[in-house]
Amino acid sequence: MVVRKSIHDMLVKHGSFDVIGEAADGIEALTLSKSLNPDLLILDIAMPKSTGIEVIEEMRRWCPDTKIAVLTGVSSPNLLQHVVDSKVDGIFLKSGDASHWAGEFHAICAGEDHEHADLSDVLPRRTDARSLTRRERQTLFGIARGEQNGTIAERLGISANTVDKYRTSIMRKLRAHTSAELVTRAFKDGLLDASEID
Amino acid sequence: MVVRKSIHDMLVKHGSFDVIGEAADGIEALTLSKSLNPDLLILDIAMPKSTGIEVIEEMRRWCPDTKIAVLTGVSSPNLLQHVVDSKVDGIFLKSGDASHWAGEFHAICAGEDHEHADLSDVLPRRTDARSLTRRERQTLFGIARGEQNGTIAERLGISANTVDKYRTSIMRKLRAHTSAELVTRAFKDGLLDASEID
DNA sequence: CGAAAAATGGTGGAAACGCACCATTGTGTA
DNA sequence: TACACAATGGTGCGTTTCCACCATTTTTCG
Numbered sequence: 001m002v003v004r005k006s007i008h009d010m011l012v013k014h015g016s017f018d019v020i021g022e023a024a025d026g027i028e029a030l031t032l033s034k035s036l037n038p039d040l041l042i043l044d045i046a047m048p049k050s051t052g053i054e055v056i057e058e059m060r061r062w063c064p065d066t067k068i069a070v071l072t073g074v075s076s077p078n079l080l081q082h083v084v085d086s087k088v089d090g091i092f093l094k095s096g097d098a099s100h101w102a103g104e105f106h107a108i109c110a111g112e113d114h115e116h117a118d119l120s121d122v123l124p125r126r127t128d129a130r131s132l133t134r135r136e137r138q139t140l141f142g143i144a145r146g147e148q149n150g151t152i153a154e155r156l157g158i159s160a161n162t163v164d165k166y167r168t169s170i171m172r173k174l175r176a177h178t179s180a181e182l183v184t185r186a187f188k189d190g191l192l193d194a195s196e197i198d
Numbered sequence: 199m200v201v202r203k204s205i206h207d208m209l210v211k212h213g214s215f216d217v218i219g220e221a222a223d224g225i226e227a228l229t230l231s232k233s234l235n236p237d238l239l240i241l242d243i244a245m246p247k248s249t250g251i252e253v254i255e256e257m258r259r260w261c262p263d264t265k266i267a268v269l270t271g272v273s274s275p276n277l278l279q280h281v282v283d284s285k286v287d288g289i290f291l292k293s294g295d296a297s298h299w300a301g302e303f304h305a306i307c308a309g310e311d312h313e314h315a316d317l318s319d320v321l322p323r324r325t326d327a328r329s330l331t332r333r334e335r336q337t338l339f340g341i342a343r344g345e346q347n348g349t350i351a352e353r354l355g356i357s358a359n360t361v362d363k364y365r366t367s368i369m370r371k372l373r374a375h376t377s378a379e380l381v382t383r384a385f386k387d388g389l390l391d392a393s394e395i396d
Numbered sequence: 397c398g399a400a401a402a403a404t405g406g407t408g409g410a411a412a413c414g415c416a417c418c419a420t421t422g423t424g425t426a
Numbered sequence: 427t428a429c430a431c432a433a434t435g436g437t438g439c440g441t442t443t444c445c446a447c448c449a450t451t452t453t454t455c456g
Binding site for chain 3: 331332333334356357359360363364376
């Protein structure tokens with residue numbers, strides 16, 4: 001809300017942009033974009049009702065010519081990695097210096113390749129979030145939350161043996177030899193984020 | 199409204215402050231602050247139209263020199279925790295004793311570190327590093343690095359039984375029921391930091 | 397000084413982990 | 427169409443955890 005307002009001001013006052021639409025959440029952003037087909041969509045990935053990722057993918061399909069700039073606060077490394085992978089046209093950190101943004105927005109609209117904000121601090125060095133399967137991720141979350149094989153198995157509706165296999169598999173992938181070390185590695189590699197637990 | 203009036207009076211009469219602006223909501227507070235660049239912003243986190251958190255973050259960006267004091271009623275612990283984490287310059291409970299506030303506001307403006315109001319009742323208890331003994335910390339690090347009781351015992355030159363006791367003790371303190379959960383909690387509580395491991 | 401907390405040691409037992417090695421079925425891709 | 431891989435199930439076994447309940451000595455602090 002606040003962010004949107006200030007971005008709006010900045011765009012109009014210092015960027016000579018026409019702001020043709022604003023949306024409160026991802027769904028609204030999508031429907032609005034479909035009808036307005038803007039040159040540039042500035043998107044905050046921390047949105048109510050839907051994740052920014054979904055919006056980005058939908059936008060690519062419906063408005064392939066719209067440039068997408070993503071605005072992000074100190075969000076989960078995991079999510080950020082997805083944003084990077086989705087090849088948006090620009091990534092801006094809310095914690096960053098907003099004074100040059102207007103210029104960069106223009107460059108993006110002109111189709112220039114935008115050098116992303118420095119994400120080295122927030123991005124995990126890839127141990128491959130992707131290299132974990134869906135079941136392995138579910139198992140990992142359970143372990144991090146203190147669930148044991150049987151509990152996780154119950155939650156997922158599968159056998160404890162199978163869960164045990166998943167745990168073993170994750171441990172091999174992350175080179176951990178105990179569940180505790182597994183959690184540590186997962187945090188280091190950005191597979192787990194403190195804000196996602198509990 | 200009522201609160202604002204009384205704060206205003208208090209500031210002028212007993213604090214010899216110049217009140218250079220007042221705002222009805224977060225948006226207004228921001229725009230006003232941007233133009234007035236005040237020494238001190240007194241903010242109620244329970245505001246219409248936007249959460250105080252957003253305003254605080256925006257203020258930090260636009261008016262980095264403005265001290266921020268947060269006024270709060272009995273709101274959600276979660277929100278309060280965010281306020282604490284956002285490192286505002288002062289936190290005051292509406293339920294608290296307002297008579298010394300003027301002096302404390304001056305102290306804040308002078309750049310002195312302000313001891314926050316007692317939030318122990320409303321804040322989610324976060325274990326701080328001090329609550330772990332030296333041996334417990336050493337044990338915790340070992341666990342996080344994948345060492346098991348025997349290994350840790352060897353490294354510390356003590357019995358595995360003793361290490362086991364330390365682990366049990368930490369788990370009780372952090373309310374964890376497995377070593378994995380222990381590590382998770384330790385990360386959440388800031389007892390462990392990804393950069394410290396390996 | 398005296399109490400509280402930390403540090404140290406032990407035994408024991410049920411449950412869980414860690415890790416073999418076995419298998420079948422589906423899905424996706426070269 | 428194969429071939430890899432995910433997902434699912436199983437058995438077995440030595441090791442470790444987790445927790446209870448026992449103890450003494452040293453350190454810390456009002």
